[in-house]
Amino acid sequence: MNRSLSDRMFVTFNFAFTLILLAVVLYPLAYILSASISNPLAVNSGQMWLWPKGITFEGYARVFQNAEIWMGFRNTLLYTLLGTAIHLAILLPCAFAMSRKDMRGRSVILVFLLVTMFFNGGLIPNYLLIKNLGMMDSWLAIVLPNAIGIWSIIVTRTFFTMNIPHELQEAAEIDGCHLFGVFLRIALPLAGPIIAVMSLFHAVGLWNQYFAAMMYLSDRSLFPLQLILREILILQEMNTTMLMNGDQLDSLAEQARISDILKYAVMIVSALPLLIVYPFLQRFFVKGVLIGSLKG
Structure with missing residues (x-):
């Protein structure tokens, strides 16, 4: 041509x-x-x-010689897997139900859900809520408060509406499949792209989470990786400042050198697992993020 x-x-x-x-x-x-x-x-x-x-490779050696780094890896992996599983267990049934045309009152429920996108209790009420529920110093404080988001429900509901025709669901029900069977045998097998996208979005948020851990956790054995790495960087900067005030030039130079080595090694250590996982989900991710595009 x-x-x-x-x-x-x-x-x-x-x-x-x-x-x-x-x-x-x-x-x-x-x-x-x-x-x-x-x-x-x-x-x-x-x-x-x-x-x-x-x-x-001194930076990596120093990072991985720290036992708390491995503890943080273990905790973060646990929080990410459990949190993502809980997220999907709540998200998928809710979005599927909201996509059903025969669901009564779904418009009213959607309005109530949308209100929570614009109004939030704030930091102090959230802290008091977690404390009163007895979730302080617990993995529940990391995975439960943000287990579901309204944006995720809306996107997943849109996927079910656009990609799983209601006629297909009716045909399954005529053949004797109950509602839970339609969800488990028809909707879920066809929802691979959106499951991959929502899993990746939520897993990335949990993997990078440190603020909630800083607020709700005081037991160091429960600290996630990002909080451990944050403390390492802050500790190195504090040590450098203390040495500078003490005019110990030789120690200051060595401490600054170690701090620079650790800074970049820590970035790689914290980001590498997600960079490894993403290529395996890329084909689902690309399809899932195109929800709402025009179809020929």
Whole structure:
């Protein structure tokens, strides 16, 4: 097919723009990865801008020698798996019920749900609620308060409405399948894309969670990974400040070097698990985020 000059210019522009966008996205990741295994002096002086300089794995060694890092990994993995399972167990039945045309009062229920998107009790009432429910210093304080979101319900309901025809559900009911059977045998097998998308969204939120843990947990054995890493970075900065005030220049230089090594290694350690998981969910993710697009 012969393309006109304007078409070729348009394709060339899109290709160049995509390459520039790719470079903008990939460069920070490549820089952090290279900085995590480079000599901090080369990083701070600007000698390292893409490829590693003075390769050293001291940062990773120091991170993984810390027993609390492994404890944080275990806790975060537990919170992520349990929280995502609870999220899906509440989300999918609720969204499926809201997608049914024969559900009475679904418009009224939707209005009440939408109200919670605009109004929130606030930090202090939430804290008092968690305390009065006896969930302080418990994994329940991490996974239950944000187990479900109205935005997730609306998106999942839209998926069920657009991709699972009501006629298919009626046909199953005529064949003797009860409502729970329709949900388990028809709706869920066809909902793979939206399940992957909602699982990934919620899992990322739980994996990066540290504020709720900082508010509700005082037992260090329950701390998630992000809170442990945050404390490591803050402790390194505090030690550097204390040494600076004490005029211990040799110790200050060594402490600053260790702090720079840990900073980039910690970033990689906290982000790598999600980067590994995402490619396996990409095909479902791309399909799921296109909910609402026009169909030919």
